[in-house]
Amino acid sequence: MTNIEKYNEAFISSFGINEDALCGLEYQGIAQWDSVGHMQLIAALEEAFDIMFDTDDIIDLNSYERGKEILKKYEVEI
Amino acid sequence: MGINDFFFKKIEQYNDAIALVTDRGEQIAYSELVCRADKLAQNVGRRCLAFLACKNVAESVIGYVGCLRNGIVPVMVSADIDVELLNNLLESYHPAFIWAPDDKTEFAGTKVYEDGTYHLYKTDYEEDYVLGEDLTLLLTTSGSTGSPKLVRQTWKNIESNTHSIISYLGIISTDRAITTLPMNYTYGLSIINTHLCVGARIILTEATLMSKKFWDLLKEQEATTFGGVPYTYEILKKLRFGRMDLPSLRYLTQAGGKLVKEMAEEFNDICEEKGIQLIVMYGQTEATARMSYLPWSKAKSKAGSIGIAIPGGRFSLIDANGNEIKNPDEIGEMVYFGENVTLGYAESRKDLNNPDENHGELHTGDMAKKDVDGFYYVVGRKKRFLKLFGNRVNLDEVETLLKKQEIESVCTGRDDHLIIFITNKEQEQKTIDFIVNHTGISRGGFEVCFIESIPRSESGKVLYSALKVD
Numbered sequence: 001m002t003n004i005e006k007y008n009e010a011f012i013s014s015f016g017i018n019e020d021a022l023c024g025l026e027y028q029g030i031a032q033w034d035s036v037g038h039m040q041l042i043a044a045l046e047e048a049f050d051i052m053f054d055t056d057d058i059i060d061l062n063s064y065e066r067g068k069e070i071l072k073k074y075e076v077e078i
Numbered sequence: 079m080g081i082n083d084f085f086f087k088k089i090e091q092y093n094d095a096i097a098l099v100t101d102r103g104e105q106i107a108y109s110e111l112v113c114r115a116d117k118l119a120q121n122v123g124r125r126c127l128a129f130l131a132c133k134n135v136a137e138s139v140i141g142y143v144g145c146l147r148n149g150i151v152p153v154m155v156s157a158d159i160d161v162e163l164l165n166n167l168l169e170s171y172h173p174a175f176i177w178a179p180d181d182k183t184e185f186a187g188t189k190v191y192e193d194g195t196y197h198l199y200k201t202d203y204e205e206d207y208v209l210g211e212d213l214t215l216l217l218t219t220s221g222s223t224g225s226p227k228l229v230r231q232t233w234k235n236i237e238s239n240t241h242s243i244i245s246y247l248g249i250i251s252t253d254r255a256i257t258t259l260p261m262n263y264t265y266g267l268s269i270i271n272t273h274l275c276v277g278a279r280i281i282l283t284e285a286t287l288m289s290k291k292f293w294d295l296l297k298e299q300e301a302t303t304f305g306g307v308p309y310t311y312e313i314l315k316k317l318r319f320g321r322m323d324l325p326s327l328r329y330l331t332q333a334g335g336k337l338v339k340e341m342a343e344e345f346n347d348i349c350e351e352k353g354i355q356l357i358v359m360y361g362q363t364e365a366t367a368r369m370s371y372l373p374w375s376k377a378k379s380k381a382g383s384i385g386i387a388i389p390g391g392r393f394s395l396i397d398a399n400g401n402e403i404k405n406p407d408e409i410g411e412m413v414y415f416g417e418n419v420t421l422g423y424a425e426s427r428k429d430l431n432n433p434d435e436n437h438g439e440l441h442t443g444d445m446a447k448k449d450v451d452g453f454y455y456v457v458g459r460k461k462r463f464l465k466l467f468g469n470r471v472n473l474d475e476v477e478t479l480l481k482k483q484e485i486e487s488v489c490t491g492r493d494d495h496l497i498i499f500i501t502n503k504e505q506e507q508k509t510i511d512f513i514v515n516h517t518g519i520s521r522g523g524f525e526v527c528f529i530e531s532i533p534r535s536e537s538g539k540v541l542y543s544a545l546k547v548d
Contacts, residue, residue: 016530027289035286036309036534039316055317059290 010044027062086146092277101283115144121191125149131157131178132262137196141177154262170226172203207427230421238417239366256281256301268367300326307334309538320348329355339382360384366418383453391416412446496524
């Protein structure tokens with residue numbers, strides 16, 4: 001899997017949504033992305049890329065697009 | 079003591095002190111809170127039943143204070159309540175008024191008053207019921223997501239529990255609690271009650287612990303405390319709480335379910351290092367809010383314990399025949415005695431004038447043991463025990479054992495049939511092998527099912543009722 005595929009899969013499996021719902025997706029923008037869903041997403045991303053997020057990045061990762069920028073810090077290019 | 083001694087009727091004494099701070103930048107003094115609360119109550123005009131759509135915003139607290147100061151009985155529901163459940167509750171209870179945010183169209187009626195973002199609606203339900211004399215507040219029970227069952231609380235229950243909590247937590251007027259729990263949930267509400275009672279400050283926010291906004295507000299407003307359910311602590315762990323710089327925090331509380339011993343120990347260490355106290359507590363809506371607490375001085379030596387009964391309360395353990403258990407370390411159902419034990423349930427408006435059914439004695443439905451020093455340990459819900467081929471199996475314990483194997487699971491079932499739901503399909507064989515080899519449960523006594531994710535309530539509790547076998 002490419003990085004973008006892994007990245008998308010983390011969102012899709014955490015929230016049970018389709019790929020076409022990803023663009024523009026924001027924290028609390030859908031029922032599944034609540035604080036419980038956020039924990040699942042963070043865990044899925046950490047596992048997919050074998051990284052460990054800093055606190056600030058966990059609470060800053062508030063949209064599908066923002067997540068891509070944050071991952072750059074962990075040397076993951078999407 | 080009469081109703082005029084109820085602390086809500088005396089909070090104007092705090093006058094210019096700030097009662098509420100919100101994430102919209104409002105600062106509301108006690109004098110303003112009382113004024114707006116009483117004005118709302120004047121527009122209701124009489125003792126009656128009202129639905130209060132709760133959010134962690136000023137208007138919601140204003141509505142609550144207005145009701146409790148003026149003998150209006152609120153039914154506390156989430157502003158985000160499921161429409162079907164709301165309609166079920168409305169049909170069952172026929173409230174005369176509804177206080178709700180203006181953008182929530184499922185709350186409706188004739189608009190008679192407004193304050194800020196909330197509207198007061200008059201309904202046209204027939205008021206074919208009587209409110210009991212001491213009835214003050216109605217709360218849903220945390221477990222009943224689908225039923226219209228409410229817990230009937232009196233002002234004496236609230237008065238007693240509030241003072242007890244203030245004394246064992248040492249809450250003072252300089253405290254500033256930031257909201258992390260819904261105010262229609264008894265634990266969240268008890269934090270609001272205790273802080274208003276001593277003239278302290280409440281920082282109201284709808285932001286979750288997962289948002290930057292929450293942590294910025296906590297720092298900016300110098301919150302001294304917040305409460306959390308076990309899931310809150312899992313989030314804090316994930317957020318590397320130990321590495322966060324939060325100098326204003328004085329103490330944290332934990333309730334709403336059992337914090338596993340390892341988590342309790344981990345957070346004891348983190349909090350000790352940061353100079354924060356962590357007070358583990360235990361309670362139920364049926365006991366107003368709190369029944370026990372673990373003093374910080376015993377947090378380490380008694381990690382995993384729910385502590386001792388709160389001031390003014392007492393526990394006893396009973397066996398299957400209802401006899402009191404005297405020996406330490408023997409498991410029985412926990413029974414609580416105290417003035418905070420509520421009147422009982424209501425299933426509909428016809429029950430709102432029912433007498434006190436508990437008489438200060440509550441069978442908690444929780445199984446526990448007491449150690450030689452008198453500290454209590456909850457081992458599980460009475461109904462979370464299954465009898466598998468003659469052996470008692472604690473479903474919570476099975477979940478804990480699997481968690482240690484890094485298997486995320488929830489367990490349910492009936493006698494002679496344990497069902498283990500796992501979220502990772504690939505761990506099915508590992509789960510089966512572990513259960514068979516390490517628990518003594520025979521292969522015929524359980525099945526393993528797969529679910530996408532564990533269903534949880536807004537406070538993070540597992541919704542066992544939502545688990546279905548495919």
